[in-house]
Amino acid sequence: MVYIPSSTYRVQLSPQFTLRDLKNILPYLRDLGISTIYAAPFFTARPGSEHGYDVTDPHQINPEVGTMEELQEIAEELKAQGMGWLQDIVPNHMAFHPNNAWLMDVLEKGQKSRYYTFFDVNFSHPDFEGQLMVPFLGGPLEEVVKAEQLKVTFDEHGFRLNYFDNIYPISIDSYTFLLARVAEKLSSDDGKTQLAEQVQKLEQLMAHDKLEPNDWKQTKEALYQTAQRQPDIKQGLATVLQGINEDESILQKLLGQQYYILSHWQETEKKINYRRFFTVNDLICTAMEREEVFTHYHQFIKELCMRQLVQGLRVDHVDGLFDPDKYLTQLRELAGEQVYLVVEKILEGEENMPDYWPIQGNSGYDFLAWVSNLYTDAEGERKLTQVYRRLVPGAPLDYEGLVYEKKLLILENYMQGELQSLLRLLRNCELLPASSVNENWHHALATLLASFPVYRIYGHTFPLMPEAMEVVDKAFAIAYEKAPNLKAELEHLRTLFESGNLDSEEQKRNKLYFVMRSQQFTGPLAAKGVEDTTFYNYNRLLALNEVGNSPDVFNLDRRDFHERMQYRMHIYPHSINATATHDTKRGEGSRMRLQVLSELPEEWEENAKAWIQLAQRHSKADGPTANDLYFILQTLLGVMPIDGQVDDTLVERVQEYLVKAFREAKVNTNWSEPNEGYEAATKDLVKKLLQEDKEFMASFLPFFRKTAHFGWIYSLCQTLLKTTCPGVPDVYQGCEFWDFSLVDPDNRRPVDYELRQQFLQEIRESKQPEELLQQVLLSPTDARVKLYLLHQVLHLRKAQKELFDRGVYIPLQLKGKHSKQAMAFARRHEENWCLVVVPRLLTTIISENELPLGEQVWGDTSIELPAEAPQEWQLLFGGQHIQAKRAIPLAEIFKSFPVALLTSTKL
Numbered sequence: 001m002v003y004i005p006s007s008t009y010r011v012q013l014s015p016q017f018t019l020r021d022l023k024n025i026l027p028y029l030r031d032l033g034i035s036t037i038y039a040a041p042f043f044t045a046r047p048g049s050e051h052g053y054d055v056t057d058p059h060q061i062n063p064e065v066g067t068m069e070e071l072q073e074i075a076e077e078l079k080a081q082g083m084g085w086l087q088d089i090v091p092n093h094m095a096f097h098p099n100n101a102w103l104m105d106v107l108e109k110g111q112k113s114r115y116y117t118f119f120d121v122n123f124s125h126p127d128f129e130g131q132l133m134v135p136f137l138g139g140p141l142e143e144v145v146k147a148e149q150l151k152v153t154f155d156e157h158g159f160r161l162n163y164f165d166n167i168y169p170i171s172i173d174s175y176t177f178l179l180a181r182v183a184e185k186l187s188s189d190d191g192k193t194q195l196a197e198q199v200q201k202l203e204q205l206m207a208h209d210k211l212e213p214n215d216w217k218q219t220k221e222a223l224y225q226t227a228q229r230q231p232d233i234k235q236g237l238a239t240v241l242q243g244i245n246e247d248e249s250i251l252q253k254l255l256g257q258q259y260y261i262l263s264h265w266q267e268t269e270k271k272i273n274y275r276r277f278f279t280v281n282d283l284i285c286t287a288m289e290r291e292e293v294f295t296h297y298h299q300f301i302k303e304l305c306m307r308q309l310v311q312g313l314r315v316d317h318v319d320g321l322f323d324p325d326k327y328l329t330q331l332r333e334l335a336g337e338q339v340y341l342v343v344e345k346i347l348e349g350e351e352n353m354p355d356y357w358p359i360q361g362n363s364g365y366d367f368l369a370w371v372s373n374l375y376t377d378a379e380g381e382r383k384l385t386q387v388y389r390r391l392v393p394g395a396p397l398d399y400e401g402l403v404y405e406k407k408l409l410i411l412e413n414y415m416q417g418e419l420q421s422l423l424r425l426l427r428n429c430e431l432l433p434a435s436s437v438n439e440n441w442h443h444a445l446a447t448l449l450a451s452f453p454v455y456r457i458y459g460h461t462f463p464l465m466p467e468a469m470e471v472v473d474k475a476f477a478i479a480y481e482k483a484p485n486l487k488a489e490l491e492h493l494r495t496l497f498e499s500g501n502l503d504s505e506e507q508k509r510n511k512l513y514f515v516m517r518s519q520q521f522t523g524p525l526a527a528k529g530v531e532d533t534t535f536y537n538y539n540r541l542l543a544l545n546e547v548g549n550s551p552d553v554f555n556l557d558r559r560d561f562h563e564r565m566q567y568r569m570h571i572y573p574h575s576i577n578a579t580a581t582h583d584t585k586r587g588e589g590s591r592m593r594l595q596v597l598s599e600l601p602e603e604w605e606e607n608a609k610a611w612i613q614l615a616q617r618h619s620k621a622d623g624p625t626a627n628d629l630y631f632i633l634q635t636l637l638g639v640m641p642i643d644g645q646v647d648d649t650l651v652e653r654v655q656e657y658l659v660k661a662f663r664e665a666k667v668n669t670n671w672s673e674p675n676e677g678y679e680a681a682t683k684d685l686v687k688k689l690l691q692e693d694k695e696f697m698a699s700f701l702p703f704f705r706k707t708a709h710f711g712w713i714y715s716l717c718q719t720l721l722k723t724t725c726p727g728v729p730d731v732y733q734g735c736e737f738w739d740f741s742l743v744d745p746d747n748r749r750p751v752d753y754e755l756r757q758q759f760l761q762e763i764r765e766s767k768q769p770e771e772l773l774q775q776v777l778l779s780p781t782d783a784r785v786k787l788y789l790l791h792q793v794l795h796l797r798k799a800q801k802e803l804f805d806r807g808v809y810i811p812l813q814l815k816g817k818h819s820k821q822a823m824a825f826a827r828r829h830e831e832n833w834c835l836v837v838v839p840r841l842l843t844t845i846i847s848e849n850e851l852p853l854g855e856q857v858w859g860d861t862s863i864e865l866p867a868e869a870p871q872e873w874q875l876l877f878g879g880q881h882i883q884a885k886r887a888i889p890l891a892e893i894f895k896s897f898p899v900a901l902l903t904s905t906k907l
Contacts, residue, residue: 003311003340004574004805005036006797008086008730012040012582012748014050019066023074028757030081031764033794038086038730046095050748054095054283059300075309086312086340089301092320093277096284098167105213108169110259112211118293120285125273128261133273135263135281136166145248152244154237158220174257175202182236191232198223266672272417278524279414289322298334305335312340314363319523322516323460332358342576346548348454361575364730365548368578370564371718372549372591373556377841380598381554387605388540392626399538399552404482407450407529418521419446425517429510431496444489451478455526456519462499462512472497536665539627542634543594547583558823562811569726569809577727579718580735582747587739590638592718593711599843607703608633614696618688623681628662639740642708642781644701646690655683657742706848712780713898716789717838720899723793724836726809736790737783759784763791769879773896792876803829816861818845822890824863833870833904837863837893851898855891862887873902
């Protein structure tokens, strides 16, 4: 039977939060009601890694995080408590770092390395002649050599090339060259004899087709020990190395003998011969489609599953893999049928995840988007668009056009190397007419890649599935519209997505290879063009600029939300329900607060206009543009704590975030060439607005308090939906309190667990339910109300696991004056029922300091019950009993708490 969590708690394991730290909070998480620890990658990563996705060794736990013994202790404690562990794994890429022993083995031994096929490298790239690009120099190689920043050294690890903190191995072929020069410096016969013996051993070893790491390691250590014992050899080595390091021509000759080429980091924007994660040079992708790579990489992961140290796996960036279908089939076989398996998958618009994958679902970005859009007022779309147009002259209002433009920007300026590689693949596979003009094909291919409406399609055989071909047709329709002058080239590219009757078997293989290969780049292109560029330019309503969501999908009505939940229950009922992740652009509480702007567009415009005028008093000539200023104002509204208190830490967080955001926007500054004046002006403006301009704060705080009030109520609604809708609710670390964080690294700040434990203990020890409700509601600032809600629902989920795992989802109708201001559904399994009711669009019926309580607010509004529903109910929050035959008045269920969950069983 597959392990199904009743809830997960996401932790970012790192040197700052270790397994020992995690063990200390296990009693708290158990008391909160969490069933499963959901851990960021804990494999050995780059030194000091705060996130773990830069893995250097997937075969062991990161020593900076903990030990196997500690994991075993935690596993035993979890088992005793009926809890489990969901582990994040990273099959798509590893760190391009000297600590990556597999990769360094390739750099050192070339084709003689057992890991030569492990990384997605094109060694036949015409610009690299069998070498791997190593793009980490701060300038062109010639300048670096001239500045004497490269040094060749020798120690027990052999000959190595040092560039500041980076150390790369010298190739095995260079040892003959180097040791021959050392031999010329020797004066003693004994030294010459001993060195000759070492050279002979070296030559014998190099005669093998593959060199085992340990054999080569021992040979280098023996050479080093010989040098330590023989002063003549030691001195000869020192003399030779000094001569090389002081002679540019000899050093250049040595560099030419390596299996890699040291390059300026910016060169990858134009050419590259390895696949990387998005545009991150220091994350090199694996060739996971190769059997030997899959088997070797997953050895430790398999052990974790077989020993039941983990009960679930979360696959990072499944879209980066050459063949996700095959990979997931292999992973399911390796892990076993009992392991809970989910994937990270970004879905666009109406896209659904493949329903044939052998998994339990995804990591929850889709759910995050649905809840967010449910709380955006559809009537505010047109009004906010007009506000954006009026307050930001020249605002980029054509969202789809902007996405296309930014994808092309990424292709032309940051992923040109990837584009050229795909074009070269088409040429080498003879998939393009031999006499055609290369420039046209370059533009046609770029147009097509930028036109894909989703991250990627799936399939490893022709014909591709209908769902995939539907996406292909949409992509080409967009491409034809964008580049009508390239119609002939695009029509030819369209033929590559189907096998023709006259195609040879080789042509079919080449076509399919191109299709699958191209899909490894449409995903990164979408991520960089949309999430990491467009989302920082299209600023109409920042709450929608979120991973998994789209600013172009403004609202989701209740009917559509219900349909998605019913589909989810039918296809992937155990998919994760996330509302905050390590990837989200802003905290879950910030999003819900900013959604309120869709209900108050007129007030927002009036206030934003005044704030812009106040801000412009401080703006310098190189200060923030109107579009960036509009971004800043929404950021301030979302990040502020509920009490409106500003301190130096908040100012610094916002400043650092805005520098990152505007670099991502790539308009007024960027990562490659930062505009320091613009960034300094932005940071100065933030400080003045928040800490020096009393007039601004006096104007800002009243509207802020209004949005903050509705925001925290909506945050409770979001939390209740997450914990009761079909799926497995996930709590991102610390988000049992309000979450007003910004994009990473801000959302990885340390969590105050002592305060959370204290509040939870007070909640658990309370003997007066109604008095407890009043206490937590009177002080929303400290977030105990959210902690209380989570505690109550998570324990109910554990007690009624079958109801929430298997219970059908039943949309409920509301009637009465304010029926549009709430949403309700039921979950039912056999005789057990629960009803969930949440308010929405509250600004029209209550003031900023009220709660949705009582008859004076809800009047005659009620929920209609199904005919077969029970007549006796109990409120989870407060414990009151309710008798109902056909309907339940909202005034009764919202009397003591802003959201409601009713059960048919006695609590």
